[in-house]
Amino acid sequence: MFLPTHPRDKHRQRRFWLWLIIFLLASIGVWYFLQDHKKIDYVFVNHKVVKVELADTPHKAYQGLSNRESLCQDCGMLFLFSEKKERSFVMRNMNFPLDIVWINNHKVINISENLPPEGEDYKNTYQSGGVVDSVLELNAGWCQKNKVKVGSIVGY
Numbered sequence: 001m002f003l004p005t006h007p008r009d010k011h012r013q014r015r016f017w018l019w020l021i022i023f024l025l026a027s028i029g030v031w032y033f034l035q036d037h038k039k040i041d042y043v044f045v046n047h048k049v050v051k052v053e054l055a056d057t058p059h060k061a062y063q064g065l066s067n068r069e070s071l072c073q074d075c076g077m078l079f080l081f082s083e084k085k086e087r088s089f090v091m092r093n094m095n096f097p098l099d100i101v102w103i104n105n106h107k108v109i110n111i112s113e114n115l116p117p118e119g120e121d122y123k124n125t126y127q128s129g130g131v132v133d134s135v136l137e138l139n140a141g142w143c144q145k146n147k148v149k150v151g152s153i154v155g156y
Contacts, residue, residue: 043078043136044155045101045108048146050138052078052156064137066093071139078156079135087128087135091118097140101148102128108152114140 043050055061055077065077081087089100094117102110110129118124128135136154143149 040078040080040156042156043076044153045136045148046146046152049074050136051075052136055079064089065098067095069095071096073139074142076136076138076142079137081133081135084131084133086130087132088125089135089137090122090125091115092122093120094118099138099140099143099148100126101136101138101143101154102130102132103134103136103154104130104132106154106156108148108150108154110150111143111148113143 040052040054043052051072051074053075055064061079064079065071084104087102089112091098096117098115100112100115101108102112109132112126115124115126134154134156
């Protein structure tokens with residue numbers, strides 16, 4: 001085994017171990033961050049794949065799909081809530097109609113279908129009709145076309 005005899009060798013060895021420890025801690029931190037912040041890109045509704053965007057910040061949740069021109073055919077927006085409770089949504093500044101799927105424990109508890117777009121001064125408020133932990137917004141008619149009903153399972 002090599003034992004450093006010169007003071008510079010001891011300094012290099014300490015620096016090596018310090019950088020190794022910093023590298024390992026940084027690697028563990030990056031791994032933990034990636035594990036803790038997994039993104040949901042797809043959900044399954046009645047075995048049909050829906051590409052989703054997550055409304056995972058208060059700003060994104062407030063904005064929703066407002067001010068967009070369209071949404072691809074099998075796309076949607078998924079709202080995940082940490083607190084289970086009754087929810088209400090509006091069609092503020094929407095440019096196309098939607099189906100809203102109200103979900104609790106991965107099961108559809110209600111569907112608000114073919115909701116017409118409204119402007120800034122919306123008139124209608126849509127209720128979940130029960131406690132929910134997530135909501136999925138889809139193009140109007142998607143639920144009927146894909147036979148989504150109360151009781152359907154939503155996987156994510």
